[in-house]
Amino acid sequence: MKIGVFDSGIxxxxxxxxxxEHNLFEEIVYFGDTARVxxxxxxxxxxxxxxxxxxxxxxxxxxxxxxxxxxxxxxxALDEMREVSDCPVIGVVEAGILATANALKxxxxxxxxxxTKATINSKAYEIGLKAEGFHNLQAKATGxxxxxxxxEIYCGExxxxxxxxxxxxxTSPDAIILxxxxxxxxxxxxxxxxxKDKILIHSGDAIVEYLEKNFDFNVKYNNPKLEFFASENxxxxxxxxxxxxxx
Amino acid sequence: MKIGVFDSGIxxxxxxxxxxEHNLFEEIVYFGDTARVxxxxxxxxxxxxxxxxxxxxxxxxxxxxxxxxxxxxxxxALDEMREVSDCPVIGVVEAGILATANALKxxxxxxxxxxTKATINSKAYEIGLKAEGFHNLQAKATGxxxxxxxxEIYCGExxxxxxxxxxxxxTSPDAIILxxxxxxxxxxxxxxxxxKDKILIHSGDAIVEYLEKNFDFNVKYNNPKLEFFASENxxxxxxxxxxxxxx
Numbered sequence: 001m002k003i004g005v006f007d008s009g010i011x012x013x014x015x016x017x018x019x020x021e022h023n024l025f026e027e028i029v030y031f032g033d034t035a036r037v038x039x040x041x042x043x044x045x046x047x048x049x050x051x052x053x054x055x056x057x058x059x060x061x062x063x064x065x066x067x068x069x070x071x072x073x074x075x076x077a078l079d080e081m082r083e084v085s086d087c088p089v090i091g092v093v094e095a096g097i098l099a100t101a102n103a104l105k106x107x108x109x110x111x112x113x114x115x116t117k118a119t120i121n122s123k124a125y126e127i128g129l130k131a132e133g134f135h136n137l138q139a140k141a142t143g144x145x146x147x148x149x150x151x152e153i154y155c156g157e158x159x160x161x162x163x164x165x166x167x168x169x170x171t172s173p174d175a176i177i178l179x180x181x182x183x184x185x186x187x188x189x190x191x192x193x194x195x196k197d198k199i200l201i202h203s204g205d206a207i208v209e210y211l212e213k214n215f216d217f218n219v220k221y222n223n224p225k226l227e228f229f230a231s232e233n234x235x236x237x238x239x240x241x242x243x244x245x246x247x
Numbered sequence: 248m249k250i251g252v253f254d255s256g257i258x259x260x261x262x263x264x265x266x267x268e269h270n271l272f273e274e275i276v277y278f279g280d281t282a283r284v285x286x287x288x289x290x291x292x293x294x295x296x297x298x299x300x301x302x303x304x305x306x307x308x309x310x311x312x313x314x315x316x317x318x319x320x321x322x323x324a325l326d327e328m329r330e331v332s333d334c335p336v337i338g339v340v341e342a343g344i345l346a347t348a349n350a351l352k353x354x355x356x357x358x359x360x361x362x363t364k365a366t367i368n369s370k371a372y373e374i375g376l377k378a379e380g381f382h383n384l385q386a387k388a389t390g391x392x393x394x395x396x397x398x399e400i401y402c403g404e405x406x407x408x409x410x411x412x413x414x415x416x417x418t419s420p421d422a423i424i425l426x427x428x429x430x431x432x433x434x435x436x437x438x439x440x441x442x443k444d445k446i447l448i449h450s451g452d453a454i455v456e457y458l459e460k461n462f463d464f465n466v467k468y469n470n471p472k473l474e475f476f477a478s479e480n481x482x483x484x485x486x487x488x489x490x491x492x493x494x
Contacts (some may be wrong), residue, residue, distance in 0.1 A: 034289075035283070035289065035290075035293045036282070036283050037288075041284075041397070042281075042282065042479060042480070043282075043479045043480045045479065046282045046479040046480075143394065143398065144394055144395070144398060144405075146394075147390065147391055147393075147394040148391070150288070151390065151391060153412075156408075156412075157408040157411070157412075158391075158405060158408040158409055158412055160408075161403075161404040161405040161407075161408045162405055164404070165400075165403075165404075165405055232289060232290045232292065232293040233289070233290045233293075
């Protein structure tokens, strides 16, 4: 299988990392819309327009599947992408909901959903989790986590002050959905804040779980062909790919 | 005179506020590129491309002057905008340099230049200030200030921790250039951190000073016609305009 991975910027590389660890695909084409990043502060209409343009870009590659690594796009634009795509399109939100349902047997579990302003406003996780029988939900837009991670702040006093800012009214949860590709990079700090026993739902792991459940993978590809595209500054994407993916 | 004010988003409204306080213009057309904001994390090539598109947009209005309220655009794209524009184009960086030179008679003054990553990397302020005879310069990319202001964080422990993060190696300056339209909103907090006697250079005030020096303003317009455009979510621009500009 030859797949496309779409993200608003570089964050989707955390999803590529999970895919590579499982050697599921022969060829991965990554597209990060770095010239218009971030999407999480933008309008539904704009996000849909950009997502449709990404599908058009991917048509150059005759893909078998498109994985939307960006939670914001997954929350708003999946139906519209499917309408224009020649291949199936799956997103990290639906995968994250199923991974949460698999991880939590107790339907009264308290689940904290974190995401960008757009993702949280969409209520995509809440609607999906309620359909799975969960009702004890807290949702919090934690938009500052994105620029903090992009400044490589993964711990320390700014992040701790930001946690207090966002979570002063938050009940300690049983599970935390890291509903943005940037958030796994501060998962240790989040666990230090809330305590180590929290179940963390990571978009990359969730998508692998979803794929293994829904597709047959008979062959393992140890050296998949990788192609990376960015709408600006491909050198920055190259540098981060090398660092995060060890390639 | 009928003028255009261009910014990457809503921050340029702080410049419009200064213009309105001085009643210099009969008509102001504001354009904020909210669908692609922020520019300060982006590439020179991308910034130039977006800036040229803004000039094309302004051609619908038969303007007498375009004011670039965005420091990042002023630092990178002014020449390219002038090439395609039918009217003069002036930017906040050149205005800020002249305002600094006017405010500081002592050429040994220590000047701290703050801006986005792109603005600081351009060295536009440093080059201009050195040409004015200043050599005691510190420049610091303080990109986190932008999302903090957009989350309406103007004081408090996150901001103070962010100051310590950025300024631990910074010598206390004589003057601070607020080289991003968002930064005036945290000027009080900056003065509390560095002490109240610092001279602050504000892009809006600098552009008024520059205009009054370079153009004849014989008439005052007490009720200028205002038009606001955004590349997405005009309602958000409308709400912030009402709040910041009291209109």
